[in-house]
Amino acid sequence: MSDLKQQITEQMKAAMRARDKVRLGAIRLILSDLNRIEVDERIELDDTRVLASLDKMAKQRRDSIAQYLAAERPELADKEQQELEVIKTFLPQPLSDSDIEQIIDDAINATGASSMQQMGQVMALVKPRVQGRADMGQVSTRVKARF
Known part of the structure; x- marks a missing residue:
């Protein structure tokens, strides 16, 4: 298992202990997508592939936020924003x-x-x-x- 995926799994356990439903839900979505990729492609993900998947998830959330705000659905945009914040915690520092x-x-x-x-x-x-x-x-x- 990649180091990053292991870290995400540990954070899921910590969110369970802390009873942080929002963070737990977002982490479960991340792990679900990573596991889907592993099963579909019959590979074990490395950190590079995990990062690429996280980057894709973050982009999807940003697009969804823009669409929900355009449709005047701020409650759905807030949910996507919370998920995006959790995803960002696993991404490396942005480049200048x-x-x-x-x-x-x-x-x-x-x-x-x-x-x-x-x-x-x-x-x-x-x-x-x-x-x-x-x-x-x-x-x-x-x-x-x-x-």
Whole structure:
């Protein structure tokens, strides 16, 4: 079992002891999704894959919050926000703008990319370094702006 998944399991036990229903529910959703991936793909998740899954869950929650607020359903948006806060506790510290720019610079220099046709190569180097620490949509936009 990956270290991160083990940590999530320990936090679930702590939430049970503390009788924190909101946190417990969110952690159970996380573990349920991780277990689903393991069963569907017949693999044991490593920390990188767990982070990618957490990042995806966080993005889904942000999208849901925006949709619920647009539909004037603040009670549902609040529930999603609470789940998002729990998910964020398992994600690494977000990268600053200057850190993201530095990672992009390093990837462009490493690949020698000079046109949009080589963006895929740049993103292949950038993605593992920023996964779970930055919004990939914004990172992609920044890379596109370089060409």
